[in-house]
Amino acid sequence: MSKPKRVVVTGLGALSPLGNTVDEFWSNLTDGVSSADRITHFDPSQFRTHFACELKDYDPADHLEHNMIRRSDPYSQYALVSTDQAVRDSGLDFDEMDPFDTGVIWGSGQGGMKTFEEEVKNYTQRDFNPRFNPFFVPKLIINMAPGLISMKYGLMGINYATVSACATSNTAIMDALNYIRWGKAKVMITGGSEAGITEASFGGFSAMRAMSQRNDDPKGASRPFDKDRDGFVMGEGAATLILEEYEHAKARGANIYAEVTGAAMTADAYHMTAxxxxxxxxxxxMKQALQDGEHNAEEVDYLNTHATSTPVGDISEIKATVNVFGESPDHLTIGATKSMTGHLLGAAGAIEAIASIKAINDGVIPPTINTENIDEEIPSSLDIVLGEAREKQVDVVMSNTFGFGGHNGIVVFKKV
Incomplete structure (x- = not known):
């Protein structure tokens, strides 16, 4: 059996609550800016939580044609916008490539939630001749985002969607990595998008009491590892990575951001949400991802934690971290970017992959903001970056994601 091919990242794109480009996102992330504020998409006063991390200064008409906006859900629109950035960043010309050499694996936890909500409301409220929009199903289904991306660029390779709740994007990245490793593709477009700040989605999470209720201080609400944390803050957006077979990227003189060296998934088999x-x-x-990438735990410089600011989730992740790296790892620096972006659900892994890759390129680890009093269950010997970003040489990053249903998805990136 031939040795698996090396896989590198050659393009990045982001549409996030902290900025509508990768540079804007990274600048605000390293500056410790919180994107949380009162919801504007609808009146949230009927729910326990009134705030989220919405996109700002974003108008789909600035990026997409009218017919595409009309025929697609925002989650697909976000995917197209971030992917356009990544493709341009990669310098790839798909007209010069075999269309079967490039595929798309995309993730979303909820898909067309806004479409579902609006269409069901419209149907039930019609007194005469109730009917659904003919685009209802195409706008709703999660695999439409990778389908639309493939249609835009004429890509005829592997194409499907992944769903594993908040681990979704890392699942997509892992699958894209493996298809290139196996020689089934030379280039893969991957990532995730979520447009879940709708009444139905938001109301459901609110009913579960999963989200923070710090309505008097939205910007300080997401506080990973803090003893007073009370739930996550919902976010929205998309992020795209262009993965490419190393020799292919090298031959065309591509700018290589990092190598994707390892990835793994497991299941907790424990509880629906906890x-x-x-x-x-x-x-x-985490151990399997290190093994897959042929890394020792001591090689990891930065752990980009899932850390959603929930009472149970943060502690279980810290326990896993200690299990893998020890209670006093002098080489490991820990951060939680959701303190600024909020939780992008199915897009979380992708936007945090970009944060991980930028940390490698710039030698800067973003801060964990709002955390004032570390939970007593967290060992004081762990090095968590609080308050302000920190300069550090970063050669290897592990990025964690965990989803409802007990899905655990881990990806490891390395400097090239």
């Missing part, structure tokens, strides 16, 4: 209290599944996934 993580395993001892981090059992997360521990296994």
């Amino acid at each position: 993580t395993h209290p001892e981090g059992k599944g997360a521990t296994a996934a």
Whole structure:
């Protein structure tokens, strides 16, 4: 059996609550800016939580044609916008490539939630001749985002969507990585998008009491590892990575951001929404990702934690971290970017992959903001970047994601 091919990242695109480009996102992230504020998409006063991390200064008409906007859900629109950035950033010319050499694997936890909500409302409220929009199903289904991306660029390779709740994007990245490793593709477009700040989605999470209720201080609400954390803050947006076979990228003189060296998934098999209290599944996934990338735990410089600011989830992840790296790892620096972006659900892994890759390129680890009093269950010997970004040489990053249903998805990136 031939040795697996090396896979590198040659393009990045982001549409996030902290900025509508990669540069804007990274600048605000490293400056410790919170994107949380009162919701503008609808009146949130009927729910326990009134705030989220929405996109700002974004108009789809600035990026997409009218017919595409009319025929697609925002989650697909976000995917197209971030992918356009990444493709341009990569310098790839798909007209010069075999269309079967490039594929798309895209993730979304909820897909066309806005479409679902609006169409059901419209149907039930019609007194005469109730009917659904003929675009209802195409706008709703999660695999439409990768389908639309393939149509835009004429890509005829592997094409599908992944769904594993908040681990979705890392699932997509892992699958894209493996198809290139196996020689089934030379280039893969991958990432995730979520447009879940709708009444139905938001109301559901609110009813679960999963989100922070710090309505008097939205910007300080997401506080990973803090003893007073009370839930996550919902976010929206998209992020795209262009993965490419190393020799292919090298031959065309591409700018290489990082190498994707390892990835793994496990299941907690424990609870519908809660993580395993001892981090059992997360521990296994983190160890398997290191093994897959042929890394020792001591090589990891930066751990980009999932850390959603929930009472149970943060502690179980810390327990897994200690299981993998030890209680006093002098080489490891830990951060939680959701303190600024909020939780992008199915897009979380992709936007945090970009943060991980930028940390490698710039030698800067973004801060964890709002965390004032570290939970007593967290060992004081762990090095968590609080308050302000920190300069550090970063050669290897592990990025964690965990989703409802017990899904654990881990990806490892390395400097080239």
